[in-house]
Amino acid sequence: MAQETRQQRFDTLSLHAGAGPDPVTGALLTPIYQTTTYVQEAVGRHKGYTYSRAGNPTVAALERRLAALEGAEFATCYATGLAATTALCLALLRAGERVVASQAVYGGTVRLLREVLAPFGVRAEFVDTSDTNALAEALRREPARLVFVETPANPTLQLTDIKEAARLAHAAGALLVVDNTLLTPALQRPLELGADVVLHSTTKFIEGHNATVGGALVTGDAALNERFDYIRKSTGTIQAPFDAWLTLQGVKTLGVRMAHHSENALRVARFLAEHPQVARLSYPGLESFPQFGLARRQQASGGALIAFEVEGGTEAGVRLMNSVRLCSLAENLGAAETLITHPASMTHGSVPTEQREAAGITEGLVRLSVGLEDPEDIIADLEQALRASGESEKVLSATNREG
Ligand SMILES: Cc1ncc(COP(=O)(O)O)c(C=O)c1O
Missing domain, CATH: 3.90.1150.10 (Aspartate Aminotransferase, domain 1)
Structure with missing residues (x-):
């Protein structure tokens, strides 16, 4: 673990948070732990890793870094951004529950909510969240479990006021999730503005070089993180170690x-x-x-x-x-x-x-x-x-x- 402190600034954290030189060899870069399994000293006695669908040291290093960059405690990394959105929905929504989402969002998010999750009873309503009154009205009409906003929205670039969305979501008993893919924590920090979860397609700016696909959910809430981790393990959507390693290099800059x-x-x-x-x-x-x-x-x-x-x-x-x-x-x-x-x-x-x-x-x-x-x-x-x-x-x- 690098010697980071809360006082360190963004560019320093991008290089050092969550991963220092390898304690075994001194390698400056976190190794790619390309392994399926981990030998246990005795039944139930191991070093924190058991099987790479549940967790992997290279992926964990990226998770610590992304959490530090969003000013949060926890992150879980997924095979793609849409795998992160899927995990989010499976973790937080039950049949009959409702999600209020921005009308302008990435097309794959719309397809997931409308086509894939609707048959399981998840109800999605798309509203113009750039209009705070429209969001307030949608939440007044009927309770929702989740408010999902993308700001700026892909591709129109309409903005949603995150502070207002958090206030309205919380007053209605819902959680606020912000897709921060377009700006990254370098330019926007939704958790500091009241969001409960930040979602990323790390495929985009975080890795930044058109070399990988990946996703992440970042939160300060231990119970939510545990749920995200459980769903990832149960549905098998963890990021590959090599992609996590490339993303660790990309995120440095x-x-x-x-x-x-x-x-x-x-x-x-x-x-x-x-x-x-x-x-x-x-x-x-x-x-x-x-x-x-x-x-x-x-x-x-x-x-x-x-x-x-x-x-x-x-x-x-x-x-x-x-x-x-x-x-x-x-x-x-x-x-x-x-x-x-x-x-x-x-x-x-x-x-x-x-x-x-x-x-x-x-x-x-x-x-x-x-x-x-x-x-x-x-x-x-x-x-x-x-x-x-x-x-x-x-x-x-x-x-x-x-x-
Ligand atoms: C804003 C946004 N969120 C999520 C995604 C999904 O990410 P991925 O392509 O990594 O599955 C995309 C993809 O274009 C996106 O633009």
């Missing part, structure tokens, strides 16, 4: 990367906001963002994601995405490389059309996860892609006129 992601995203957002072909843009770090005041209160900076629409609607947006050269058209966010995504057909394709429309996930919406390249190169790529998209638009409208 989390603070530095998130600051740089945000600086780059602000530069790119300013460029896009002034571009004549950009019709609508959402970035929490811009003064023009409707919830800029809340963003300033709740997050350290704007984060890496930008959502926008281009003039010419869906066709023009698709042409833009097909024309990028440096940015990669791919289904992920939160990596060192800039990624561009079409949420309506990719990440949110499984969300019913009415919910997509209500959440503002239009057919023409483009999601950009700004990476760590030089921002001038990202801007130059978007500029040429916008030009290519605009030129095809002119050709198309001329052809339509002629036809």
Whole structure:
């Protein structure tokens, strides 16, 4: 165990919390404990590990580090972010119980609640949690066991006021869970604002290099953590040791990367906001963002994601995405490389059309996860892609006129 103290700051904790040099060999990096089982000295006498579905030293090192970064006591790591969401629901919801979730959330979360858990009697209601009154009304109508918010929401970037959501959830006897994937504890600390559990897809910024999939549940509540651990062991969804080890390396630079992601995203957002072909843009770090005041209160900076629409609607947006050269058209966010995504057909394709429309996930919406390249190169790529998209638009409208 590293010599961390409560006084240590984020960047120091990112490097040292929960894992020091290996006590046996002195290896600076935590070893990858690639083992299924652990030899016991006598029946029932062991060093805390029995079987790697229940716990693994490399995974445990990552758990201690993530807990320290969120300012919590406990974390459990899972094979994917959705495995963490599944464990959360299995741990906390019974048939007949209700979860009130943000209308704009990751598409896989919607599919899990609507398609997979509904047949087991779990009832999900999706409301616009960016509107505190709508959340209050949903909780007044009927009791709920869980309030699940994603802020900023993927992909619209609408914010939910975490302090208010915690106050309303607790007054209604519900627990508040915040999916903190888009900002990470480097930029937002939901537990300090009253949330009971933080959920992460560590696939994104926490590991940060497009190398793994993983998830985590972080909490200060020992009883909740015990339940998460029990469900993970019982359903077999623990993270693999090698993925945990890669994530331990990625998380070392989390603070530095998130600051740089945000600086780059602000530069790119300013460029896009002034571009004549950009019709609508959402970035929490811009003064023009409707919830800029809340963003300033709740997050350290704007984060890496930008959502926008281009003039010419869906066709023009698709042409833009097909024309990028440096940015990669791919289904992920939160990596060192800039990624561009079409949420309506990719990440949110499984969300019913009415919910997509209500959440503002239009057919023409483009999601950009700004990476760590030089921002001038990202801007130059978007500029040429916008030009290519605009030129095809002119050709198309001329052809339509002629036809
Ligand atoms: C906000 C958010 N939460 C959870 C998930 C699910 O994570 P994973 O893909 O690691 O299962 C995603 C995936 O895109 C996401 O964007």
